[in-house]
Amino acid sequence: MNDGGGGQDCPDGRQMLDRIMASDLRYLMAVSYVVLANNQITNRFIERRHDMPVQAWSALYAIAQFPGLRARDIQVLFPRPQNTISRAVALLVRRGHVREDPLPDDARAKGLHPTAQGLALLDRILEPVAARQAELMSPLTRSEQEDFLALCRKLAAGPLLTRSQVMG
Amino acid sequence: MNDGGGGQDCPDGRQMLDRIMASDLRYLMAVSYVVLANNQITNRFIERRHDMPVQAWSALYAIAQFPGLRARDIQVLFPRPQNTISRAVALLVRRGHVREDPLPDDARAKGLHPTAQGLALLDRILEPVAARQAELMSPLTRSEQEDFLALCRKLAAGPLLTRSQVMG
DNA sequence: GGACAATTGATCCAAATGGATGTAAACTGC
DNA sequence: GCAGTTTACATCCATTTGGATCAATTGTCC
Numbered sequence: 436m437n438d439g440g441g442g443q444d445c446p447d448g449r450q451m452l453d454r455i456m457a458s459d460l461r462y463l464m465a466v467s468y469v470v471l472a473n474n475q476i477t478n479r480f481i482e483r484r485h486d487m488p489v490q491a492w493s494a495l496y497a498i499a500q501f502p503g504l505r506a507r508d509i510q511v512l513f514p515r516p517q518n519t520i521s522r523a524v525a526l527l528v529r530r531g532h533v534r535e536d537p538l539p540d541d542a543r544a545k546g547l548h549p550t551a552q553g554l555a556l557l558d559r560i561l562e563p564v565a566a567r568q569a570e571l572m573s574p575l576t577r578s579e580q581e582d583f584l585a586l587c588r589k590l591a592a593g594p595l596l597t598r599s600q601v602m603g
Numbered sequence: 604m605n606d607g608g609g610g611q612d613c614p615d616g617r618q619m620l621d622r623i624m625a626s627d628l629r630y631l632m633a634v635s636y637v638v639l640a641n642n643q644i645t646n647r648f649i650e651r652r653h654d655m656p657v658q659a660w661s662a663l664y665a666i667a668q669f670p671g672l673r674a675r676d677i678q679v680l681f682p683r684p685q686n687t688i689s690r691a692v693a694l695l696v697r698r699g700h701v702r703e704d705p706l707p708d709d710a711r712a713k714g715l716h717p718t719a720q721g722l723a724l725l726d727r728i729l730e731p732v733a734a735r736q737a738e739l740m741s742p743l744t745r746s747e748q749e750d751f752l753a754l755c756r757k758l759a760a761g762p763l764l765t766r767s768q769v770m771g
Numbered sequence: 772g773g774a775c776a777a778t779t780g781a782t783c784c785a786a787a788t789g790g791a792t793g794t795a796a797a798c799t800g801c
Numbered sequence: 802g803c804a805g806t807t808t809a810c811a812t813c814c815a816t817t818t819g820g821a822t823c824a825a826t827t828g829t830c831c
Contacts, residue, residue, distance in 0.1 A: 448679040451669060455680055456756050458668060459729065462748065463641075463736045464680075465755035470638040472682040472764050473631075480770040488787080500626060501619060507809060511616040512623055512632075514640045516789050521810060543796045543809040561627065566769040568631045574761035575754060580630065583754045586747060587633035588624050593742035596640050601734040602648040656817085675779065684819050689780055711779040711826045 469571075477567050481560055490515060490523040492560050495549065498533055499557050503546040505538070514597065532556055637739075645735050649728055658683060658691035660728050663717065666701055667725055671714040673706070682765065700724055 446454070456465045478489045485492070490513070497509045509520050524547065527533035532553030535545040549557070572580050590596065614622070624633045646657045653660070658681070665677045677688050692715065695701035700721030703713040717725070740748050758764065 446669075448676070451665075451672075451676065451680055452759060455665070455668060456752070456759065459733055460664070460736060462740050462752055462755075463732070465752055465759060466634065467638055467642075468680070468682070469755055469758045469764065470635055472759075474635075475682045476765070476767045476770050480767075496628070497619075497623070500623060501614075504619075505809075508616070508619065512619055512636075514636070514643050517810075518789065518812080519787095521812090522787090525811085541797070541809080545810080563769060564631070565627055567767060568628060570763045570767060570769050571758065571761070572630050573763065574757050579754060579757070582750065583758075584624070584630055584633055586743060586751045586754070587630075587637055589742050589747070590637045590739065590751075591620060591624065591633060591640075593739070595738045595741065596637065597644070599644045599648075599735060599738060601731060601738050602644050673779080685780075686782080686819060686821095687817095689782090690817090693781085709779080709827070713780080 473567070473571050477564060480563065480567075484563075485556070485560060487526070487560075488523070490519050491526050492557070494520060494523045495527055495532055495553055495557050496561075498527075498547045499549045499554060502548045503536075505544045505546065507544070527553065641735070641739050645732060648731065648735075652731075653724070653728060655694070655728075656691065658687050659694050660725070662688065662691045663695055663700055663721055663725050664729075666695075666715045667717045667722060670716045671704075673712045673714065675712070695721065 452468070455461075456468070458464065474489070481492060482488060493513050494509050497512050498504060501508070506520050506524050507517075509524070510517060513520070524533065524535075528535055532550055534548045534550055536548060538544045538546050572583075575583060620636070623629075624636070626632065642657070649660060650656060661681050662677050665680050666672060669676070674688050674692050675685075677692070678685060681688070692701065692703075696703055700718055702716045702718055704716060706712045706714050740751075743751060
């Protein structure tokens, strides 16, 4: 049993979530909860089905959207450490999902392009992920979904998101 | 140089973000970007200042909010693997921030309580984290902030968030 | 009360992570 | 064009992660 008798401090899960999402850190708690809980589901699913970590298929998604980009550019879209991106790209190249072209004007960098096989894999990955996104967003009306997206984009556009003043 | 001449496929970072956040996975991309970018900042900062991973101070926050809860309950608030919570609690106990009381009605579980030292530490942690939250949310008006919170809470309340139909 | 399942939390260990460093190429100032 | 700095990416290695398993306790059903 969770609480039972006189427990005034330990309500059930729903009540705890409500209180955490009304606390001082409510904005952080609420949005982090949604993303953490969703990642738990989505990342494990794709990891099992395709033996591929989230960084790899995220990178593949970016490369398919912007053929020719460099590994460095992926970091702008997915804020992860540099070596994480490096390894994800290496995995994609090793499995034949991505091809690296030396850039004519910079011998250090490599232009990344999806292969036909990579695009086919991406299709198979995106199908359940898109369905999961729909499931995740289903508590909101269409109009609320668009509001939510607009607010997230506004937060993402904030210059302090990636370069904090209050934290070094 | 990033693009320069005729590159129609590799716009700059801002344009790439805009396009990713207008793609099929726009909802997922936008909200994940905000949380990932923020975690990058906040988690590293607290990790450096207090040598403490995010799981530990999150757990401490939960324990302070709900004195007497069990390790298991923390998982409801912060969806992470069970052993992750177990280790975070062990760290808090080892450092004297949390005390474990055997529960009278269940000898397996332990009631977790913050110590005075733990509450003092939490205060020192929450100050910059709250400031960071304000910074993060600053692109939104007060009213938009409340809308955002309400939408996140609505998503968090969705029963499919933690138990997907489309993914096992 | 006894056998079987479920739950709580700790621990094992192979694999992933990320800060630091390395290597090579490109800018910068003189 | 030459030192010093910066940038792109790879790699090293100590630490962390998380799936699996374990031990202990509780619940269930007969």
